Amino acid sequence: MPYNIEDIRRDFPILGREIYGKPLVYLDNAATTQKPRCVVEAITDEYYSTNANVHRGVHFLSQQATDLHEAARERVRAFINARSTAEILFTRGTTESLNLVAASFGEAFLHEGDEVILSVMEHHSDIVPWQLLRERKGIVIKVIPMDDEGNLDLDAYAALFSERTRLVCAAHVSNVLGTVNPVRQMAEVAHAHGAYFLVDGAQSIPHFKVDVQELGCDFLTFSGHKIYGPTGIGVLYGREELLEQMPPYQGGGEMISRVTFEHTTYERLPYKFEAGTPDYVGSHALAVAIDYVESLGMDAIAAHEQELTRYAMEQMQQIEGLKVYGRARQKDAVIAFNVGDIHPLDLGTLLDRLGIAIRTGHHCAQPLMARCGVEGMARASFALYNTKAEIDALVAGIERVRKMF
Ligand code: C6P
Numbered sequence: 316m317p318y319n320i321e322d323i324r325r326d327f328p329i330l331g332r333e334i335y336g337k338p339l340v341y342l343d344n345a346a347t348t349q350k351p352r353c354v355v356e357a358i359t360d361e362y363y364s365t366n367a368n369v370h371r372g373v374h375f376l377s378q379q380a381t382d383l384h385e386a387a388r389e390r391v392r393a394f395i396n397a398r399s400t401a402e403i404l405f406t407r408g409t410t411e412s413l414n415l416v417a418a419s420f421g422e423a424f425l426h427e428g429d430e431v432i433l434s435v436m437e438h439h440s441d442i443v444p445w446q447l448l449r450e451r452k453g454i455v456i457k458v459i460p461m462d463d464e465g466n467l468d469l470d471a472y473a474a475l476f477s478e479r480t481r482l483v484c485a486a487h488v489s490n491v492l493g494t495v496n497p498v499r500q501m502a503e504v505a506h507a508h509g510a511y512f513l514v515d516g517a518q519s520i521p522h523f524k525v526d527v528q529e530l531g532c533d534f535l536t537f538s539g540h541k542i543y544g545p546t547g548i549g550v551l552y553g554r555e556e557l558l559e560q561m562p563p564y565q566g567g568g569e570m571i572s573r574v575t576f577e578h579t580t581y582e583r584l585p586y587k588f589e590a591g592t593p594d595y596v597g598s599h600a601l602a603v604a605i606d607y608v609e610s611l612g613m614d615a616i617a618a619h620e621q622e623l624t625r626y627a628m629e630q631m632q633q634i635e636g637l638k639v640y641g642r643a644r645q646k647d648a649v650i651a652f653n654v655g656d657i658h659p660l661d662l663g664t665l666l667d668r669l670g671i672a673i674r675t676g677h678h679c680a681q682p683l684m685a686r687c688g689v690e691g692m693a694r695a696s697f698a699l700y701n702t703k704a705e706i707d708a709l710v711a712g713i714e715r716v717r718k719m720f
Contacts, residue, residue, distance in 0.1 A: 318615045324700050326351040326607075337670030340705045345490050345518060345649050345696035346674050347540045350604075354544060357603040361596045369595045370569060370586075384595040387602035388585070391550055394605050395535065396526040401555050401584035405598050408549030409517040410440040412536035413484075415551055415588065416513060417444035419561040420482070420534075424511075427453035430480045432510075434459040434467055434496065435686050436489040439679045441515050445484070455479070461686070465492035465641035472501065476508040483512050487519035491678045491694065492641025493624070493649035495519070502531045511557070517541055521608075521698070522648050523617040527552050539597060543699075544604035548597030551588075558584050565590040608699070616699045620648045623697045627706045634713055640687050651678070651692040654713060657720050659693040665716045671709055 324330050327349045332339045341349060361383065367376035369384045388400045397403055406412045425431070431445050435458050445456055457480075459472045467485075483505040488495050502512035513534040519525055521542040527535050534557075539548040553561075563570055563581055567590035572580040581587045608616060627650055631637055636655035653659060663675035676691045677684045684690060695709055 318611065318619055320619075320700070320702055323611065324702075326353070327700055328352060330700060334670040334672075335668055340669075340671040340708045342695040342697065342701065342705065342709060343672045343674045344521075344698035344701070345541070345694065347546070348521060348543045348698050349700070350545070351543055351607050353607055354600050354604050357600045358545060358596055361599055366596070368592055380595055383599040383602075384593065387598035390602035390605050394609070395520075395550075395552055396528050397552050398528070399555060402552055402558065404551040404553065404558075404585045404588045405593050406536075406549045406551050407547055407594070408538040408540070409438075409515060409536045410538075410549075412534075412549055412551035413440050413513075413515065414444045415564045416534055416536075416553070417448050419564045419588070420511075420557070421448045421452065421454070423561045425452060425454050425481055428455065428479055430455045430457055430475075430477060432457045432459060432472070432475050432480060432483040432505075434485045435461050436465070436467075436492060436494065436496075436680065436683045437484065437486055438490055438515065438517070439681070441484050441486065442682065458682075459485070461494075465489065465494045465643040465646075467494070467496055467501075469497070469501070469504075473504055476504075476510065480505075480508055480510045483510055484515065485513075486515045486517070487525070488522065488647050488649070489641065489680075489683075490518045490649060490696075491651045491680050491683055491692065492643060493646040493651075494641055494643035495645035495647050497645075498532065499530050502533075506531070518649070519647075522620055524613040533557055539601040539604065542601075542604055543607060544601035545597045548594045548601050550601075555584060558588070561588075563587050563590065567591045569593070611699065619699060620697050620701075623701055623703065623706065624648055624650070626703055627695065627697070627709070630706060630710045631713070634710065634717065636717065637713065640689075640692055648697045649694065650696070651694040653689065653692055654717055655720065657716065659691045661720075662693050662713070662716055665719070666709070666712045669708075669712045669715070671712050673709070 367380045369381040457475045460468045505512040511533040514532040516535045516537040520537040535552040540546040570590040640651040659675040674694045
């Protein structure tokens, strides 16, 4: 199917909105993406026609809802090329997936003095759960530094390993710098040292094809809402032999095989990790979102967004006083910047009056802000429906704000 941007934009009703009388230019896609009509309709259709709790009822509706939920699991499995649906856990999103790994892998595999390596560009949700574990268990956190362009220092990375290193966690794509980290190569290094490797795929999964077997990672996390699906649903991929050895994350219905007051046995994978009623409408809608992106083609999406990123970098660098953070060798769909001494919040607020939505602040990556020597940045992030005309609008908007100051 040819990549027809006008047709694609019509799939997203919100893109037709006006904000303060100006056409919406939505460039906050790393925070969350807009939803195509098919995803919203999947949600309303399921509530109108198929709603019933899953895995519980013998009745028709429950079975139909269960079929949709389990078909969604298979859809996700195929999308990231996991070996089995036992390896696909539904969570509330990347944050919960990371907390699950810290709590459960941490319980089974990490002891006082064991080391977890994180990168300097991790999102808070891949830092704080490990700090909570450090408080509970006395693990040690080590940090991979980066150069001024935003490339991780792979020599320094290799030098961080010791006999106590058990796990490495790294964002596939930085939500601030847009750096695409060489996670496959990094996973090889981790494995050579007998450590496991987790990829935070929150910012890669929406933008290009991700294959967990090809990456050789042990865990991968992502959020449905960043890939045109609903909020409140996300995924943790984990290698089956690891998940088998990890204890449940939460207790409740669904995750048990048999309960007595003396002793409880747990369900098989993946249900052992899915206590309580799952977001079965969300999982189905996520599968519809995946169908949608695959109907356009992940390679076509990647090519479109790469071209937007290249164009935006070229245009924005013409703006006097504009500093881009992150010029890594491989960069994707995110541009963080500051303009002179204009506070990013002022810049974001004034751009908003022009209908242009960007994010400002620390982007939930304060250690990275400290590394870059700033409190905050403005950030434009792109999705499959953005256009060069929208980047022109952003550039014109920044110029206008700059002249006001
Ligand atoms: N980043 C941003 O504007 P949740 O909130 O659980 O869906 O995703 C958390 C998360 C984890 N890792 C990375 C790399 C992320 O970018 C995010 C979310 C958003 O950059 C919201 S802070």
